[in-house]
Amino acid sequence: MTAMTIEETRHEDEKCMADAHSVAPQKAEFTALENTEKDKKLDVKTDIEPCALDAIPYAPFTCAKEGKVAEPWLPTTLRVIEAALVKATPVLDRTLRPILSLLLRTLMPLISPGLPGAHTLRPLCPAALSRTPTVQTLLPIIAPLLPPTFAPSFLDHPACKRNLSYEALRWEVVSRGEGRVVDNDVMLVDTGAFTGRCPKDRYVVDAGEAHRRVGWGEVNIPLKEATFDEVYAECARRLWGLKTVYVFDGFVGASKSSRLAVRVVTELAWHHHFCTNMFRRPTNEELAEFCPDITILNSGPDGFARWREAGLRSATCVALDLNRRMGVIMGTQYSGEMKKGAFSMMNYLLPRQGTMSMHCSATVGAAGDAAIFFGLSGTGKTTLSADPERLLVGDDEHGWDEEGVFNLEGGCYAKLIDLDPLKEALIHAAVRRNALLENVVVDASGMCNYCDKSRTENTRCSYPMWHIPSHVPGGCAGHPRSVIFLTCDAFGVLPPVSVLSEEQALYHFVSGYTAKVAGTEQGVVQPTATFSTCFGGAFMTLPARAYAELFMRKLQRHGIPGVYLVNTGWTGGGYGVGRRMDITATRQIVAAILDGSIREAELTLPDPVFQLRKPRTLRGLDPQVLDPSKAWEDGLAFHDTCAKLCELFTANFMNTLYAATTQQAQDLEMKMNKDTLVVMST
Secondary structure, eight states, rough: OOOOHHHHHHHHHHHHTTTTTGGGOOOOGGGTTTTTTTTTTOOOOOOSTTTTTTGGGOOOOTTTTTOOOOTHHHHHHHHHHHHHHHHGGGHHHHHHHHHHHHHHHHHHHHTTTTTTTGGGGOOOOOOTTSSSSSHHHHHHHHHHOOOTTTEEEEEEEEGEEEOOOOHHHHHHHHTTEEEEEEGGGEEEETTOSSSSGGGGGGGEEOHHHHEEESSOOOSSSEEEEEHHHHHHHHHHHHHSSSSSSEEEEEEEEEEEETTTTEEEEEEEEEHHHHHHHHSSSHHHHHHTTOOSEEEEEEEETTTTTTHHHHTTTSEEEEETTTTTEEEEEEEOOOOOHHHHHHHHHHHHHGGTTTOOEEEEEEEETTTTTTEEEETTSSSSHHHHHHOTTTTESSSEEEETTTEEEEEEOEEEEEOTTOTTTTTTTHHHOOOOOOEEEOOOOTTSSSSSSSTOOOOOSSEEEEEEEEGGSSOTTOBBBOOEEEEEEEEEESSSSSSSEEEEEEHHHHHHHHHOOEEEEETTTTTSSSSSEOOOGHHHHOOOOSHHHHHHHHHHHHHHTTTEEEEEEOOHHHHHSTTSSSSSOOOHHHHHHHHHHHTSSGGOOBBBBTTTTOOOOOBBTTTSSOOOOOOOGOOOOOOHHHHHHHHHHHHHOOOOHHHHTTTTHHHHHHHHHHOOOOOHHHHHOO
16 A cells, blocks of 8 residues: 555545536525435325426425325325416416425425424425526515525525635635635634634534433533524524525545535635535535535524523524434534534434444554544644554544444644644645635744644644545545554543553543643633543533444454553643653654554553553653653652542543433443443442
């Protein structure tokens, strides 16, 4: 396996980008109808002569449950009426069809509101629906009368700009005053008031199937379906009323058997640029036949006006409806909310088909030996996976099915604070034309200062995957041979590397101990110790037990030879006293894991507190570095800090283990071995 040249990777990627905006839209649908399953179609028969009605198949209404026809008399009746009207007034044929189709869509949920799944009924529509002058004129007038989540397809917006090329994006962002070109011909934007995610303003609709499947709590805050509909409707009306609206159509997932089509509608051109970098871009052929499974609306900085009446925390609202596969973002420009919204959706859907969704980076060696790196933002996933000796599969979000691991994304979203071209050469080289900088401080001449934290510590850059020459173009690899948990230990007591048993691997996977790094979430200004389920708890929509069971099954089925806990946090003391682990030493540790030499090293006895075993020596490393107690000047303070962290581990584990209700555990068919849990908890 050899690395591709920059020109080869550019050509590979641009095959999927070439003039996508010139492809004429092939479908016109309503947003709420775009997110149901494509294969649930059922024709409704009529005795009336169709008079070309078959060319406009908007009769089928399929209930979300079991594909049953919902109130078949209604579409049949309206077809009869339509046929009669068209026959009587052939001159109005073109006008009546789209209007009656619109009427049909509107009446169905109103007449049968109690029908299971009525809000997800899927009538099909003709390609010309709502692009006729009559409906274009009527839509702004009748929009307030429609059910809340019935918004016009944004492809029909008079000034819709869809899947723009990089050159077109560059012109849009600069001409609209949203960004400017700086050092190395890169676009720079500012995310406004929010420079990180807003987890306290993130909601999940508590209704239908999601009610009993979602792991509710501080991460997944329940939201009434009616409130979501109100926020979604306001966002849709705002976007529809803009002079220009941007639509990105692409995919989440490199595996064609698991991927979902995602549509992101944005007010800001630079958000469209971000989506172009981060999601998987379609070919022209795929774009022509595109029908979204997931739709996300993002109206940028303007928040939800009626947030107090709706019982929300603020005007900022990031909400997901997992049942209808819809998302809405209002009141924040931080671009990471879009990709994390799609990731959260996949974390709900993939495990239900036996595919594990993971907050991790992934690489593959010349021999096909894949490795995955779990970790929260800022723990080193992107940095350590940018390895010139290996090919990059992806840097943040992946799936793991029966064929191996696959990237969910089409780009990378790297932290840039203190970016060093010597230590992080691949990432530094990736910051070039078509990349998108966020919140980086520049001097008067336009030169970037990556060490300047005055704006935020969460300075970022999104760039397409082909900016890393040594990447896997298809985004897929085999089953991993090494699993690495990256923890940023803010207490400074965990070893630089520990070799985990199967039971310990499951324990630390469920615990997800790390530190929230400054800037990655709004309000986090210094590293804060936290436990994040599966090293990505902020995006995990199911209870922890669901992911734990899948993880254990994968380890056992594929005989993973090694699982390791690598500390990229502090040593010699906690935050404010000790120092951050040297990246060069961490790279040497990772290299020993990947080449298998760590499995030949002699291990210490389990330590008395965490029961962790660590190698006594590793090639090229001072043995003193591998023992955290040797880095502390005060030995007593070290042991006291260990005891304090151990108490936090125990309290968190018991809370996580028993957080799910009995009903949730039964529904998810968890089979976690109780004896194993006893071993881990001790």
